Amino acid sequence: MHEPRRTSYTRRTTLGLLGVALAGTAGCSVDSTVDSLRPSPLPTPQAPTNPDLALVSEVRAAIATADRQAPADFTRRHDAQLASFPPSRHAAHRAGSGSWQSRQQDLVATLTDAAVRAEDPDLVRALASMAAAQRQLLASRGLA
Amino acid sequence: MSTARVAALQTALAAEHAAIYVYGVLGGRTSASQDPTLADSLRTAYDDHVTARDALIDRVVAAGSDPVGSSAAYARPGGIDSPSGVRRAALQVERRCAAAYLAGMAAVTGTDRRLLVGALGDTAVRELAFGGAPETFPGTR
Numbered sequence: 001m002h003e004p005r006r007t008s009y010t011r012r013t014t015l016g017l018l019g020v021a022l023a024g025t026a027g028c029s030v031d032s033t034v035d036s037l038r039p040s041p042l043p044t045p046q047a048p049t050n051p052d053l054a055l056v057s058e059v060r061a062a063i064a065t066a067d068r069q070a071p072a073d074f075t076r077r078h079d080a081q082l083a084s085f086p087p088s089r090h091a092a093h094r095a096g097s098g099s100w101q102s103r104q105q106d107l108v109a110t111l112t113d114a115a116v117r118a119e120d121p122d123l124v125r126a127l128a129s130m131a132a133a134q135r136q137l138l139a140s141r142g143l144a
Numbered sequence: 145m146s147t148a149r150v151a152a153l154q155t156a157l158a159a160e161h162a163a164i165y166v167y168g169v170l171g172g173r174t175s176a177s178q179d180p181t182l183a184d185s186l187r188t189a190y191d192d193h194v195t196a197r198d199a200l201i202d203r204v205v206a207a208g209s210d211p212v213g214s215s216a217a218y219a220r221p222g223g224i225d226s227p228s229g230v231r232r233a234a235l236q237v238e239r240r241c242a243a244a245y246l247a248g249m250a251a252v253t254g255t256d257r258r259l260l261v262g263a264l265g266d267t268a269v270r271e272l273a274f275g276g277a278p279e280t281f282p283g284t285r
Binding site: 073074077078081108112115116121122124125126128129130131132133135136137139140144 | 262
């Protein structure tokens with residue numbers, strides 16, 4: 001019963017001494033030899049990227065651009081609704097080009113595309129409804 | 145095929161069937177000579193809903209399902225003895241369609257979702273012809 005255990009200890013000791021001897025022969029420290037045997041640290045898992053993050057920022061910028069001079073109340077509410085979704089970058093104003101009407105029509109297209117691309121169900125519904133609201137706005141002014 | 149996708153399309157299709165029926169009734173209650181604007185709006189809306197119905201049928205078939213048919217009977221809207229009552233009923237139809245489109249919006253993707261977004265916008269615009277006012281979030285009423 002005791003004999004095999006002693007044999008095992010002797011083997012471990014021999015292997016350990018052999019390892020030290022090899023390390024010394026190779027000119028390496030014991031520490032570096034042991035370090036090389038440790039598993040390399042796993043990369044820290046990144047938080048999953050929110051697929052809608054860029055989308056929300058893009059739409060907020062489009063809203064700000066389309067109506068920056070005289071934003072309608074409902075436009076402010078649209079932006080506030082979008083701001084309630086996962087943190088988005090501050091909506092930057094872009095240099096709007098074309099007439100107010102063309103910018104509004106561009107916004108309908110932006111909202112529609114965003115609604116098609118969005119993944120969060122609440123965001124999908126919000127964007128689709130906003131696109132419809134923009135179309136209503138244009139139609140109510142005879143600009144559709 | 146996704147059950148949710150098909151259910152969303154079928155719900156929208158059922159709403160369109162009902163809309164077509166109601167517009168048929170409303171058109172029969174409206175005199176083109178006495179109220180040509182209303183009659184024209186009803187006719188346009190009827191045609192638009194037929195187009196939307198056909199587009200939805202195509203998408204349901206593309207999803208590998210049998211399109212839901214129109215019901216044998218629908219509740220006739222009340223209070224349609226006057227032009228204002230007809231307008232109210234038409235507005236109600238459009239709001240119901242908007243709600244049906246919006247409800248299924250997130251269950252579909254790609255071409256199907258683009259169709260529903262467009263149809264939601266169409267129905268929101270038609271609301272204006274029947275006394276509706278621009279809303280912040282059409283379809284949520």
